[in-house]
Amino acid sequence: xxxxxxxxxxxxYATSESGDSLEMIERPGGGLSLVLVxxxxxxxxxKTISNLVARKAVGLLAEGVRDGAAARAAHDALFTQHNGxxxxxxxxxxxxxxxxxxxxxxxxxSPIFVVRPSAVTELSDPSRPIGLYRHTRPVISEIxxxxxxxVVVYTDGLATAGTRKGKLMDVRAKVEKLHTxxxxxxxxxxxxxxxxxxxxxxxxxxxxxSILVAAVLKRQTPDDARRMLVRMxx
Amino acid sequence: xxxxxxxxxxxxYATSESGDSLEMIERPGGGLSLVLVxxxxxxxxxKTISNLVARKAVGLLAEGVRDGAAARAAHDALFTQHNGxxxxxxxxxxxxxxxxxxxxxxxxxSPIFVVRPSAVTELSDPSRPIGLYRHTRPVISEIxxxxxxxVVVYTDGLATAGTRKGKLMDVRAKVEKLHTxxxxxxxxxxxxxxxxxxxxxxxxxxxxxSILVAAVLKRQTPDDARRMLVRMxx
Numbered sequence: 274x275x276x277x278x279x280x281x282x283x284x285x286y287a288t289s290e291s292g293d294s295l296e297m298i299e300r301p302g303g304g305l306s307l308v309l310v311x312x313x314x315x316x317x318x319x320k321t322i323s324n325l326v327a328r329k330a331v332g333l334l335a336e337g338v339r340d341g342a343a344a345r346a347a348h349d350a351l352f353t354q355h356n357g358x359x360x361x362x363x364x365x366x367x368x369x370x371x372x373x374x375x376x377x378x379x380x381x382x383s384p385i386f387v388v389r390p391s392a393v394t395e396l397s398d399p400s401r402p403i404g405l406y407r408h409t410r411p412v413i414s415e416i417x418x419x420x421x422x423x424v425v426v427y428t429d430g431l432a433t434a435g436t437r438k439g440k441l442m443d444v445r446a447k448v449e450k451l452h453t454x455x456x457x458x459x460x461x462x463x464x465x466x467x468x469x470x471x472x473x474x475x476x477x478x479x480x481x482x483s484i485l486v487a488a489v490l491k492r493q494t495p496d497d498a499r500r501m502l503v504r505m506x507x
Numbered sequence: 508x509x510x511x512x513x514x515x516x517x518x519x520y521a522t523s524e525s526g527d528s529l530e531m532i533e534r535p536g537g538g539l540s541l542v543l544v545x546x547x548x549x550x551x552x553x554k555t556i557s558n559l560v561a562r563k564a565v566g567l568l569a570e571g572v573r574d575g576a577a578a579r580a581a582h583d584a585l586f587t588q589h590n591g592x593x594x595x596x597x598x599x600x601x602x603x604x605x606x607x608x609x610x611x612x613x614x615x616x617s618p619i620f621v622v623r624p625s626a627v628t629e630l631s632d633p634s635r636p637i638g639l640y641r642h643t644r645p646v647i648s649e650i651x652x653x654x655x656x657x658v659v660v661y662t663d664g665l666a667t668a669g670t671r672k673g674k675l676m677d678v679r680a681k682v683e684k685l686h687t688x689x690x691x692x693x694x695x696x697x698x699x700x701x702x703x704x705x706x707x708x709x710x711x712x713x714x715x716x717s718i719l720v721a722a723v724l725k726r727q728t729p730d731d732a733r734r735m736l737v738r739m740x741x
């Protein structure tokens with residue numbers, strides 16, 4: 274099998290910088306963790322917040338701290354630093370090679386979609402952003418690393434695309450459409466969802482949008498290399 | 508223009524884990540930094556060392572510390588923790604959107620290749636690994652972010668591929684061959700170099716090999732999104 278993780282990330286129209294932060298680290302013992310944070314508001318201020326939260330979480334994950342504890346610590350740090358007045362959403366997606374699972378940690382009202390050939394499952398237990406209420410904790414789901422699994426995680430800019438026109442994007446419907454089309458590559462999922470959102474927003478995103486797709490697929494490369502590709506407009 | 512960064516990374520044959528560490532962070536003020544560390548020896552011990560060094564460097568870069576100071580600090584931390592007895596190579600590749608340059612920081616005897624349509628330049632001023640000698644500092648080069656620039660950075664496993672057969676890979680010759688062929692995409696460069704190395708090693712790498720290619724190319728995507736794709740065998 275192989276794991277693919279694709280991220281597509283765009284800032285709110287006419288802001289210089291996305292307020293979302295994405296960080297990736299290699300976990301001790303192999304595996305990867307991706308941390309996706311949407312800071313309150315947009316632009317520079319949001320970036321400072323999301324960066325603080327993401328740094329805190331990845332620093333702990335790199336030391337071997339478990340995902341749930343890292344999410345709690347990131348909350349505590351934000352809550353303490355801003356006296357409960359600033360919020361952020363926090364998603365951690367980890368590939369844990371020890372337990373052979375995908376660990377999905379969620380402090381985000383937006384759901385996570387888990388797509389298998391048989392069905393689309395929505396992980397939508399009530400979940401609060403971090404930063405506002407003492408003792409906030411993440412909702413954690415573990416799913417086995419098995420082929421033909423696609424997981425879709427996103428910040429709220431995806432679900433609120435279309436706000437300006439009063440016609441919000443129906444993320445679940447789009448995910449089901451992709452599921453029916455039988456798309457496989459993680460990059461394709463992320464690109465299609467982003468392109469739907471941009472079209473709802475007439476190409477001028479009303480909010481920062483980040484989409485993270487993790488896919489476990491049949492092995493497609495002949496060697497044992499890990500690969501990463503980053504592309505950004507200059 | 509667009510920036511592409513491709514990394515291909517493979518562990519020494521029959522070790523469970525590469526001793527090289529790669530970390531990426533978003534810099535304050537936009538831009539990215541990639542930190543590539545090759546820890547002494549191979550396997551778990553090397554990974555612990557390279558992870559320590561990479562974490563130190565990215566933590567500082569995330570706070571806005573300049574690249575040269577981050578490299579010095581990573582050296583100091585390793586030197587202090589292991590009493591000058593453990594070494595590592597450290598490369599930092601940063602896309603600095605403020606100065607509009609690629610900042611290449613090198614504590615590594617292996618050179619860096621800078622490829623432009625007109626020529627292949629080898630950055631090979633004498634440079635020491637970190638960890639062994641007090642006050643070790645990086646060799647830093649800044650090159651403007653202009654289209655049709657490809658930068659190739661690697662750990663020594665690339666240059667020592669073929670050791671077992673007594674016929675080392677000539678990295679410069681391979682880079683010049685790719686230059687002549689006029690290849691563009693960063694991923695293609697990284698994949699071709701890795702595949703040459705694996706073929707020199709008969710598919711069983713004699714050392715950890717990591718290749719990082721940064722390319723500034725004409726814009727190829729229609730939107731303003733940043734994209735990342737990670738692939739790893741499971």
